[in-house]
Amino acid sequence: IKPKHPQTNGMVERFNGRISEILATTHFDASRDLQETLYPYQKIYNYHVPQKNIGHITPIQALKDWHKKQPELFKKKIYDLSRLDA
Numbered sequence: 001i002k003p004k005h006p007q008t009n010g011m012v013e014r015f016n017g018r019i020s021e022i023l024a025t026t027h028f029d030a031s032r033d034l035q036e037t038l039y040p041y042q043k044i045y046n047y048h049v050p051q052k053n054i055g056h057i058t059p060i061q062a063l064k065d066w067h068k069k070q071p072e073l074f075k076k077k078i079y080d081l082s083r084l085d086a
Helices: 006-025 033-047 061-067
Strands: none
Touching: 006 033, 033 061
């Protein structure tokens, strides 16, 4: 985080706060349990939660837009897995 950039720090603090809530309210018997709990949250955050700082779109949509503009920067194709799990 760059010094004197409270906007960036605020985003990080909000994200960390959300993860802290999960960690404070859930008991994990193994690291696999933690991973299985955080993976769905990561998926929701990246595919379904629009972010104000990137133009009110989801992070995956921002990544796809960036890929369209500068495909030479990417080694892998961007997949949009935003549909609901069955």
